[in-house]
Amino acid sequence: KNQVEQSPQSLIILEGKNCTLQCNYTVSPFSNLRWYKQDTGRGPVSLTIMTFSENTKSNGRYTATLDADTKQSSLHITASQLSDSASYICVVPGAGSYQLTFGKGTKLSVIP
Amino acid sequence: GAVVSQHPSWVICKSGTSVKIECRSLDFQATTMFWYRQFPKQSLMLMATSNEGSKATYEQGVEKDKFLINHASLTLSTLTVTSAHPEDSSFYICSARGTMNTEAFFGQGTRLTVV
Numbered sequence: 001k002n003q004v005e006q007s008p009q010s011l012i013i014l015e016g017k018n019c020t021l022q023c024n025y026t027v028s029p030f031s032n033l034r035w036y037k038q039d040t041g042r043g044p045v046s047l048t049i050m051t052f053s054e055n056t057k058s059n060g061r062y063t064a065t066l067d068a069d070t071k072q073s074s075l076h077i078t079a080s081q082l083s084d085s086a087s088y089i090c091v092v093p094g095a096g097s098y099q100l101t102f103g104k105g106t107k108l109s110v111i112p
Numbered sequence: 113g114a115v116v117s118q119h120p121s122w123v124i125c126k127s128g129t130s131v132k133i134e135c136r137s138l139d140f141q142a143t144t145m146f147w148y149r150q151f152p153k154q155s156l157m158l159m160a161t162s163n164e165g166s167k168a169t170y171e172q173g174v175e176k177d178k179f180l181i182n183h184a185s186l187t188l189s190t191l192t193v194t195s196a197h198p199e200d201s202s203f204y205i206c207s208a209r210g211t212m213n214t215e216a217f218f219g220q221g222t223r224l225t226v227v
Contacts, residue, residue, distance in 0.1 A: 036218075043118070043205045043218035044156070089155070100146075100216070102155040 002027040006090050006103035013110055017080055021106045023073040023090030034091045035064050035075050038105065044089055047075070080110045114140045116208045118219030125196055125226055133191045133222045135206030141186035142208035146216060147179075150203040162189055196226040 005024045013019050025033065032051045036044035048059050050066040050073065057064050061084075063076045077084055087105040094101065115138040125131050135145060144163050148156040160176075162168035162183035170176045180192040189208070193200055203223050207216040 034215075041203070041221065041223060043116075043207075043221040045218070046215065049215065099158070104155045107153075 002092070002094060002099075002101045004090050004092050004101045004103035006088075006106050008106055009104070010107040011109070013080055013108070015080060015082055015110050015112050018076065018078050019080060019108065021075045021077075021088050021090075021108070023075070023103055025071050025073070025090070025092045025101070027092040027094060027101050030068060030071070031093055033064075033066055033073050034093075035062070035073075036089045036091060038087045038089055040086070044091075047088075077108075080108075082110050082112065084108060085110045114138075114208075114210070114217045116142075116206065116217045116219040118206055118222055120222060121220060122223040123225070125224070127197055127226055128195055130192055130194045131196055131224060133193075133204055133206075133224075135189045135191070135208065135219050137187050137208045137210070137217075140208075140210040142189070142210055143186065144209045144216075145183055145189040146207045146209075147181060147189075147191050148205045148207070150205060150221075156205060159191075193224065196224070198226045200224065201226045 003026045007022045034049045035047040038044040048057050048064045061078045066073045087107050089105040090103040092101050117136045119134045147159045150156045159174045160168045160170045162181050164186050168181035183189040205221045206219045209216040
């Protein structure tokens with residue numbers, strides 16, 4: 001069964017600090033992995049999409065890594081801001097279809 | 113990225129009534145639209161997949177007669193929650209995918225509260 005596991009479940013950090021969120025997946029075959037940011041009461045917004053051949057991809061203060069061998073991805077947030085407070089969801093599509101397997105997300109709280 | 117607009121953003125209705133939620137792709141033609149439901153502190157759960165001009169494909173456990181999905185045009189899909197009950201209260205999110213891209217873009221979601 002395709003699964004996406006995220007850790008930690010929740011995280012509280014001080015404004016200005018860095019943090020790293022983890023995602024392990026068992027979706028096979030693998031085509032790409034996506035990280036989304038979901039603010040409370042809003043739909044998910046794409047942060048980055050990583051394909052099989054990409055190891056690292058940055059989007060501003062967000063840097064995603066992918067290790068396709070170990071089936072792990074991480075999202076690193078640098079110099080966190082209060083507006084980074086949200087749920088971060090790791091999503092892996094099934095190949096050949098558009099069934100998305102969602103992780104449960106990591107709820108990040110950035111405090112002053 | 114492409115824009116998907118969902119309306120309304122929130123709605124309160126009485127038990128037993130029906131509620132329609134619209135999902136529009138504003139700058140691309142959405143050949144496929146997906147409807148999700150998200151309960152508090154849970155991940156998005158796919159309810160159904162609809163292709164323009166075809167009947168929707170529902171996930172196991174989702175009642176097709178209760179959650180009516182119409183995808184009559186390439187820019188609009190609707191989800192109608194019929195005879196709503198308090199347990200239908202949830203956050204409903206649509207996403208849309210066009211023919212030329214593999215990524216699906218999400219609407220902003222609709223918070224449904226049935227009282």
